Amino acid sequence: MSAEQPVFAEERQQKILAMVNAQGRVRIAELVTLLKVSEPTIRKDLSALEEQRLVRRTHGGAIATHSQVERTIDARSDLHGAAKDMIAKACLQEIGPGDSIFLDSGTTVQRIADQLDQVHVNVLTNALGVASALADKPKVRHTLLGGSVRALGGTVVGPVAVETLSRFTVNTAFISASGFTEEGVSVADVAEAQVKQAVVERARRVVLALDSSKFGVQDFVTVCPLDRIDVVVTEAVYDDVRAICADHGVELKVV
Known part of the structure; x- marks a missing residue:
């Protein structure tokens, strides 16, 4: 049995690594269910992968050490569509008559x-x-x-x-993002990040609209720390995300 255990561990870790590379992140709870092993075993596997610099540990899971491959806006628009519709509807409740707002280029924000069409508002945008x-x-x-x-994102940048x-x-x-961790909000493109950073500086209040697939993902460039975000609107959340938001004074709205 002892001679076989390292083989089993290596195979299991390769499966975990494949999931991280495909999804950008994994959670311990889902790995326990999928691989039918104990939580301490999964934690050891993640630690072993982190020692090899293949993943990075987070609260409750791990994320990829490489940035995500950026999809075109058309490819992203239908992903998690039902969740994005619910998030957009909730964001509308944050807008009042006569408000001045900024809408960025994310596919969730596009649905806002x-x-x-129900209120008189002034909208500033960089999204075509x-x-x-x-x-x-x-x-x-x-x-x-x-x-x-920038054609890939359907945005005006620079x-x-x-x-x-x-x-x-x-x-x-x-604003939207492709990554959300305790280190901050991140996206795949530097030019996109620069516009978002400028927006954060010019807004009295910042609402981050993103679906739960972005949690635990660290993309190429950080837009801002979580302290600069006032509200996160999402459709599902894990306990570690709740804790991170609470630690940084971010209001969390789950729809």
């Missing part, structure tokens, strides 16, 4: 724009899809930032966009 969705809504005044068009943002102040910024 799709549903935003958001601007298009608001074009025929008479109650919504919207301004599209100038700058360089120094012109960042400089233009400095002229505006909004009540609430609705």
